[in-house]
Amino acid sequence: MSDTHSQANQSIHYVAQSMLPEQPAPLSTSGPVAWMRENLFANWRDTILTVIFGAAILAIIVNLLPWLFLDAVFYADDIRQCRELGEGACFAVVTSRFDQLIFGFYPGHLYWRPILTFVLMLLAFAPVLHDNLPRKLLWFTAVFPLLAYWLLWGGSIWGPILIVAMVAVCFVVFRLLVTAINPTLSALATFVVAVAWLMFVQGPWTDGLSAIANVGLEPVESAKFGGFLITFVIGVTGIVGSLPLGILLALGRKSDMPVVKMICVGFIEFIRGVPLITLLFVASTLLNYFLPPGTSFDLILRVLIMVTLFASAYMAEVIRGGLAALPRGQYEAADALGLNYWQGTQLIILPQALKISIPGIVNTFIGLFKDTTLVSIVGILDPIGIMQPIRSTSEWNGIIWELPIFIGLVFFVACFVMSRYSMYFERKLDTGHRS
């Protein structure tokens, strides 16, 4: 074929001897011009919108940029010096009160403890968030809550160690009994053991061991906690505590047993029906009435309990949605395989239901993290609670925008990262087939 062509080409001169080089696509169909034509100036209505919004954005940038960055003052002693140094924003308030905004009134020479806790927290979350890390790291994750408690509040090391011992004892008791008698009874027995340990062993033994070998950190009382430290303490505790509680509540709500179901529905609907702020009022004024006379534990712990309960009700509803979205066949398949309730739930139902509810779960986390700001209303000095006192000091009286901008930015970054991570996680777990 090619031979005949080349012979013919020599004689026929109007046939081109060589291929023309490839031309780039015309400017009107590719490149930035085409992109703009398609996305900004598709028709006259689009053009008008583009002009209006472009002008608005330009105006915002032109007016805001100098104030926010170029003329801003980052280091000054008070607001008067700030105003002398520059026309723009006075971020000096953030830099001069940075320690307070982050740590509250935590003793300055102990800042390394919250910082270390934060780093360890990242380490503890890492194996949960990335499944290609060694699984052994999960043991550290399990121990981390106690470690964090000890690092932040200080005190004797024997308390946390005894709690670990209690968990170990409970585990052994459960394992021994579960083969000897049956799961229900052994769970009950384990519960009794745990309660007995907390009531009779924990306190005296801690004191006894401390008397023998006083190993510990300088204690820091809760009232000294503040700033973003308290936001993270409440937020992370709520997140970590609400997930298991929420799963149990959701399973209880789907249960065949009317009594269990009623208790769970009542709890969930009650918590979801009232604003968090009223629950925080309960924590700050009412909770002591529900405890034996004479006991009182500090406000932050009470708030932690309330926030965790609050979040767990929302979590339960999200997970219930996931449970309801599973096809009935999955439940029946678990039964058909001869798995009992807990095996079926753990191996077949929950992995799928949790996967479906990831976006909702992360949304609840984000909501919880933002809701931690409400504790400022019951007098805890979280960033917002600390913002007003700073603004009313004589040095910084007159500051409006700078503190909310800084606090808002930190919250924005934290929440935005969480929501992006959930998207990434969703994509990673997506098996490609729906339902």
Next chain:
Amino acid sequence: MTAATYSDGSEPFEFRMLFYDKRYRSITLQIITIVLFMLAVAWLVDNVVQNFRDLGKDFSFGFLFQPASYDINQTLIEYTSRSPHWKAAVVGILNTLLIAFLGCIAATIVGVLIGVARLSQNWLVSRFMTVYIEGFRNVPVLLWILLMSTIFATALPSPRQAPQLLGGALVPTNRGFYLPAFEWGAGSLPLVIIFLLSIVAIIVFRRWARTRQQETGEILPVFWISLALFFLPSLIAFFLLGRPIGLEFAELKGFNYQGGLYVRNSFMALWLALSLYTAAFIAENVRAGIQAISKGQTEASYSLGLPPSRTMNLVILPQALRIIIPPLISQYLNLTKNSSLAIAVGYMDITGTLGGITLNQTGREMECLLLVMGFYLIVSLLISGVMNVYNSAVALKER
């Protein structure tokens, strides 16, 4: 295990069957649960009784009928500091409902506009809306409320220097906003009746037009006729009756504005912050609802020959609304609950009156908080009841 034997229900009952036999196990578990639950409740109640006795307190709602002896700065009903506590609570409830109602309306309007704009073909517009949504959603609402209130209190001018926007209809000052108020003159009652009648007429007309279309296939310009019915009779009556309803503008007298409708900064800050914050969530719901309708629906509608406007009204919106409305209502619920943050800016809602000052004055934490929680619970249950009715009404009717 030993339990895995078949039974036909005839073998004698043994104690261990309570735990191993599926027929009895769930009852056993429930009885254990009830006993544990009751024990816990009894323990809590016993503690409360004990604590109350130690403090010499009693549990009664009698304090509700004693004089409140505090003032409330915004009241929708008549209230003085000599009014009883229950009246202060009612004032608070009305203030809560007011902010919730106005907030829901504003949040819906802004949210729908932004949600639709987010889907715009225009890159600039959709990006701008994304920034709005992400910005508002990821920052705590309490921060927005406090920021708005600070701005209004410090950045707005004093009444004497305040600009009169929209011909004096809106005067923002650092003491609050002044809006025109309605002046109800003689003959305004017939006008209101005519207006209500014209709305009834619109509903009747739309029904009639629909049955007529179903019978004859003829389509009337329903929208324009409804619009005319809405405005024309009322406008004609307005001028025939000699303009009975007027607008009273606020006027600067001395150091302050007098007359008109005075809206406090605390209300304005709370309302704006709640609306804009909730609008960001509603916008996402609207976008998700519209995107959930498959493109095939639009194409099918076009191939049936329906024009774009009818495609939107008859095909897309009815389906999208089914997806949008349930989360929308739960956003309303969130807004209502978030309105309890009023306490941070001094707007006197139910949390501020009954759960705030009354609680602190009388020292009856238990009773006050029970009432406040009861109120919010009732509102939540009502709203979710409405949602359930709606859901069952619009649920896909499958065979």
